[in-house]
Amino acid sequence: MTKQKKYLQILRRKKQRNILLVVLVRRPRQLSALVKQQNVFEINDLNLWYGNNHALKEINFPIAEKEVTAMIGPSGCGKSTFVKTLNKMVERVPNVKMSGEILFRGQNILQSDVDLVELRKHVGMVFQKGNPFPQSIFDNVAYGPRVHGNKKKQDLMELVEKSLQDVALWDEVKDRLNGPALGLSGGQQQRLCIARALATKPDVLLMDEPTSALDPISTLKVEELILELKKSYTIVVVTHNMQQAARISDKTAFFYMGELIELDDTNVIFSNPKNQKTEDYVSGRFG
Numbered sequence: 001m002t003k004q005k006k007y008l009q010i011l012r013r014k015k016q017r018n019i020l021l022v023v024l025v026r027r028p029r030q031l032s033a034l035v036k037q038q039n040v041f042e043i044n045d046l047n048l049w050y051g052n053n054h055a056l057k058e059i060n061f062p063i064a065e066k067e068v069t070a071m072i073g074p075s076g077c078g079k080s081t082f083v084k085t086l087n088k089m090v091e092r093v094p095n096v097k098m099s100g101e102i103l104f105r106g107q108n109i110l111q112s113d114v115d116l117v118e119l120r121k122h123v124g125m126v127f128q129k130g131n132p133f134p135q136s137i138f139d140n141v142a143y144g145p146r147v148h149g150n151k152k153k154q155d156l157m158e159l160v161e162k163s164l165q166d167v168a169l170w171d172e173v174k175d176r177l178n179g180p181a182l183g184l185s186g187g188q189q190q191r192l193c194i195a196r197a198l199a200t201k202p203d204v205l206l207m208d209e210p211t212s213a214l215d216p217i218s219t220l221k222v223e224e225l226i227l228e229l230k231k232s233y234t235i236v237v238v239t240h241n242m243q244q245a246a247r248i249s250d251k252t253a254f255f256y257m258g259e260l261i262e263l264d265d266t267n268v269i270f271s272n273p274k275n276q277k278t279e280d281y282v283s284g285r286f287g
């Protein structure tokens, strides 16, 4: 019998204590609703210019914890730019100017005193094409933890094994950990890069078209992995593949010419969007 049913039974028996028991029954539900609504990022009125090119316009975008948010939109609409603002990578580009705020766990990371190493430990990134370092498989995964000061061989070994298991690569590479990462297949390299990002135990994983260079089987593996990872991580994934967005994401954001046109539950975006441009894009009328 569920806890709730038990409470209701007690309620029926002890009517005189109704009020107190109703409070007991309801409380956990209210609490879980609150936890679900927590946002890892809150982006408010964000603008970004590359020189004179106004690439992001007045973006307001909450990113919910432990959900997969997909970003879709035509080429050049600002998807990569947006994800790169979330770990401040975009600021490496000369002549970038920004306004607004990006709150990560309540702290505005656009302020200059943010510790970049610390931020990127919490907000990991995976790129379109797996880009392993020209080092061993082990050293690739151990890279992040070493940068953050973890030098103990035993700790590193455990972390490397756990990260490779999390991306379902351990069995394929456990006998060649000291072999070159560049000797892996494309799909394996991509999973290795995800393992490298996971090894610092991030909070958020940013993925910019993580499967666009992969064959269908490797793509499926990465998609399954994303669904598994969202139990522990908040994931933002850019994709040109609408079926992929529909398969793996909870929320979908449609960008167009630097604007966030619509953000909603994925099933709403694909079946009943509010904006005509979204409707046109998801039904393949342009893009």
Ligand SMILES: Nc1ncnc2c1ncn2[C@@H]1O[C@H](COP(=O)(O)OP(=O)(O)OP(=O)(O)O)[C@@H](O)[C@H]1O
Residues within 6 Å of the ligand: 050, 053, 055, 073, 074, 075, 076, 077, 078, 079, 080, 081, 082, 093
């Ligand atoms: N490093 C850069 N320097 C100058 N302009 C840039 C830079 N990166 C992107 N842009 C410009 O910013 C705009 C948005 O580009 P962005 O790469 O974010 O688009 P995207 O939606 O990721 O496109 P795609 O789907 O082709 O990857 C484009 O006009 C692009 O030319």
Ligand SMILES: [Mg+2]
Residues within 6 Å of the ligand: 079, 080, 081, 208
């Ligand atoms: Mg891009």
